Amino acid sequence: MLDLESIDFDKGGGLITAVVQHAVTGAVLMVAHMDKAAVVATIERQRAVFFSRSKQRLWEKGETSGNCLDVVDLAIDCDQDCLLVLAQPRGPACHRGTRTCFGDQLRTPAEKLAFLAELEAILQRRIAERPEGSYTAALFAKGAKRIAQKVGEEGVELALAGATEADEAVVAEAADLFFHTLLLLKSRNIPLAAVLDELSARHAARA
Numbered sequence: 496m497l498d499l500e501s502i503d504f505d506k507g508g509g510l511i512t513a514v515v516q517h518a519v520t521g522a523v524l525m526v527a528h529m530d531k532a533a534v535v536a537t538i539e540r541q542r543a544v545f546f547s548r549s550k551q552r553l554w555e556k557g558e559t560s561g562n563c564l565d566v567v568d569l570a571i572d573c574d575q576d577c578l579l580v581l582a583q584p585r586g587p588a589c590h591r592g593t594r595t596c597f598g599d600q601l602r603t604p605a606e607k608l609a610f611l612a613e614l615e616a617i618l619q620r621r622i623a624e625r626p627e628g629s630y631t632a633a634l635f636a637k638g639a640k641r642i643a644q645k646v647g648e649e650g651v652e653l654a655l656a657g658a659t660e661a662d663e664a665v666v667a668e669a670a671d672l673f674f675h676t677l678l679l680l681k682s683r684n685i686p687l688a689a690v691l692d693e694l695s696a697r698h699a700a701r702a
Contacts, residue, residue, distance in 0.1 A: 497534075497538065497569045497570070497571065498571075499531065499534060499535070501571060501575055502531070502534065502571055502575055502576070502578070503574070503575040503576045504530065504531055506574075506576045507528075507576060509530050509531075510528045510529065510530055510546060511528065511529055511530075511534075511576050511577060511578055512526065512527075512528060512576070512577045512578070513526070513527050513528060513529045513533075513543075513545060513577075513578045513580055514526050514577065514578070514579050514580065515527070515543060515564060515580045515582055515588070516579060516580065516581055516582070517581075517582070517583070517584065517606075518567040518568070518581040518582055518583050519583065519609055519612050519613050519616070520606045520609040520610060520612075520613055521603070521605055521606055521609055522594070522595055522602070522603075522606050523595065523597065524564070524582070524584060524588035524594075524595045524596065525556075525588050525589065525595065525596040526596070527545040527546075527556075528545060528546050528548060529544070529545055529546055529578060530546045530553075532546075532553060533545050533546045533553050534569075534578065536553060536555070537566055537569070537580070538566075538569070540555070541565065541566050542555055542556070542557075542563050542564060542565055542566060543555070543556045543563070543564035543566055543580055543582055544556070556588075557585065557586070560586070560590065561585065561586065562584065562585055562586035562587055562588070563584075563585045564580070564582035564583070564584055564585070564588070565582060565583045565584075565585065566580060566581070566582050567581040567582060567583060568581040569581070611673070611677070611687060612687060614674070614677060615677055615680075615681070615686075615687045618631055618677055618678055618681055619681065621635075622635050622681060631678065634678065635678060635681065635682060638682065639679065639682040639683060642675065642678055642679045642682050643679055645675045645678075646672070646675045646676055646679050649668065649671045649672040649675050650672055652668045652671070652672075653665070653668040653669055653671070653672050656668040
């Protein structure tokens, strides 16, 4: 639980820096400022609220665009004058339409890997909402056996590409296998985290 009284608002003239990080991928989405009222509003609404220095008022991220930041957790730094906001964005974080206020180009290796967790969440939404024309929803509706069959097919295609085709084909087939494997896990109600835990445990046992 964040202790409001421990935050040093005086050091910055009533404001602290707020660094917003994607709760799943770890990407730094934006940097803004908060006063005490903004921190209180953020906690109450569970959506990121900042203090606009240009407009001299509180503003909730996405209040006009709808691209809100759903807050997952908050943490204050060691100097008590900077707040880390872990959030799940609803749409682009930047008003210019990019996923972060630092553009779309820079992605760390960890962030690229974390997209698997983001993809898992996307699959869950497709399964729950069943949008018209969704390949994911249609295949999921056919059940675990059909999905398992697709995983087998994609595995064979990846093996063949690895033996005889160019790198681009190997990458494409590997992506297909990852996708269908995630969907198979969903059909069995097995979270991706369980597979990652197994890999981690194996590594620890052999270290």
